Amino acid sequence: MRIGELADKAGVSTRALRYYEEQGLLRSQRTSSSQRVYEESAADRVRLIQELYQAGLGSRLIVTLLPAIDAGEVGPELLTRLLDERAQIEAKAAVLQDAGRRLDMLIRLATHPDGQSCPSSLDQAVAQDSVSP
């Protein structure tokens, strides 16, 4: 398949695909006239790349990550980086969940205008909420 079809299947732009190749994330065969040709499996690979981007990883990390994923072997140095990134991701998720709970409290305040039962003590409510998921 050529670049347009892959872009459709993977749900990204052709520009993105050329960029991935530029960054060493994606390879392609070429026809005699320099047109890129991909195998079917490329769509899955592109989706994987997208998900890693969505997770907030940068291309430099991804470019070292992908061969490790393919090989199924992760060296100790890369492992350290992964654990680090994992911790950062966890922290981000925690902050987001906390913000989400704060928003929930605000929303409840807005939809239950009973001004008395909830003395706008957001933090208490958040604390309560977090001990009983």
Place this chain on the structure above:
Amino acid sequence: MRIGELADKAGVSTRALRYYEEQGLLRSQRTSSSQRVYEESAADRVRLIQELYQAGLGSRLIVTLLPAIDAGEVGPELLTRLLDERAQIEAKAAVLQDAGRRLDMLIRLATHPDGQSCPSSLDQAVAQDSVSP
């Protein structure tokens, strides 16, 4: 306190503080010679702003989030926005958690180099993982 001291206490640059003010995230008093003056509570506010940035939220979202968080009063119009942004936050958190599980898989692959049981099928593993938390 002036801007340098606040920068130290909050662990950010003075440039960042001026940027926050520019974006409407942070206010300051001014001396007769235009120097910024902050109260002690500003450090906590800056740390909160930092955490929200760290979580991947943009200033436009934060600037609407902050007043809502510390006002405790939400009008119906803002409520709509909040519900919307709550959904976006949830989506982001979900992506992050999924990415975290993928990284866990990689890390397990790295720490359990048993090359046979996991033929690099990350997606399956993640799928398995998500049905049994």
Place this chain on the structure above:
DNA sequence: CTTGCCCTTGACGTCAACGTCAAGTCCTAG
């Protein structure tokens, strides 16, 4: 008074992950 550090606004630089032309080439349908 002057040295020296902190402050001011203004404006340009950066980096990532692309978007968006531009100008030319390739390929397929009719």
Place this chain on the structure above:
DNA sequence: CTAGGACTTGACGTTGACGTCAAGGGCAAG
């Protein structure tokens, strides 16, 4: 054979959260 869509490389534009000078003002110590 030709029209028009898909493809090529090249290069500049964008957005966000600052970094980094630049040119000058403010102020306490010696």
